[in-house]
Amino acid sequence: MIPIATLLERGGSYKEFQEGERIFQTGMQAHFYYQLISGRVRWCNVLDNGNEVLHNMVIPGECFGELPLFDNEPYAATAVADRTTLVIRLSAEAFQETLRLEPDIHFKFTRHITKKLRFKFFLTELLAKNDTADAITELFTYFNNHKQFICTDCRRLLLTRQELANMLGLRVETVIRVIRQMEKNDRLDIVKGKVFLPEPV
Secondary structure, three states, X not given: OOOHHHHHHOOOEEEEEOOOOEEEOOOOOOOEEEEEEEOOEEEEEXXXXXXXXXXXXXXXXXXXXXXXXHHOOOOOOEEEEOOOEEEXXXXXXXXXXXXXXXXXXXXXXXXXXXXXXXXXXXXXXXXOOXXXXXXXXXXXXXXXXXXXXXXXXXXXXOOOHHHHHHHHOOOHHHHHHHHHHHHHXXXXXXXXXXXXXXXXX
16 A cells, blocks of 8 residues: 555554454554555454454555544454564554655545445445345455455465355355355365355356
8 A cells, every 4th residue: 555665764663463463453542554564464343252243354565444544533443463464554643644745645545445435335235135145156256356365376265264254244154055055056166175266257
C-alpha cells in the first residue's frame, strides 16, 4: 500500500509477532498504521465462546486496521498473527501526515477501502443464501476473479475449511460436506487434503 522506504523515512519501524499473538483487538484505540511484510494475519471478531467471525486474511503487502485512523473510533475487529509475522508500523500522526502530503497514496486508500466494502456486501449476500453449495461456489468464483487466496501456480486454495466456515458463518462440518460433494461433481480436486480449484472460465 505504501512503499516501505516511505514508511521508514516517516519514522516507521518493524515489529514481529508470534503465531496466535494479538496485534490489536476490538475496542482498543488505534495508535499505528500496520502494513504486513511477511506471514499472515487474521482480521476477525472473536465471540464470547471463542469462535471467530473471519473478515479477511491479510497477506504481505497489504495493510490492516486502518479504518480507525480515518474516524478516530476504536478498532471494530481483532488482528491475530496466523503464523510468525513481521509488520512495519507507522504512528497514526505520521500516517495522516503522509496522506495529506501524498494525494496518490490517499487515493490508493480510498480504492482499498471501497474494495473491502464491496467484499463485505458480497459476503452479506452470501450469508443470506439458503443454498450452502451455491454460497461456497460463488465465494470460490470471487476468489478466482479477484486472484485472492488461490495459488497462481498450482491453483491450491489458500484457506482452510475452518477459515471458510468462519468467513461464511457456517459449521466446518457443513463446509467439509459441501466441498466433498463438489469434488464428486468434478467442480474441484482434493489431493492429500488440499483443495485445488479449476482455472476460471
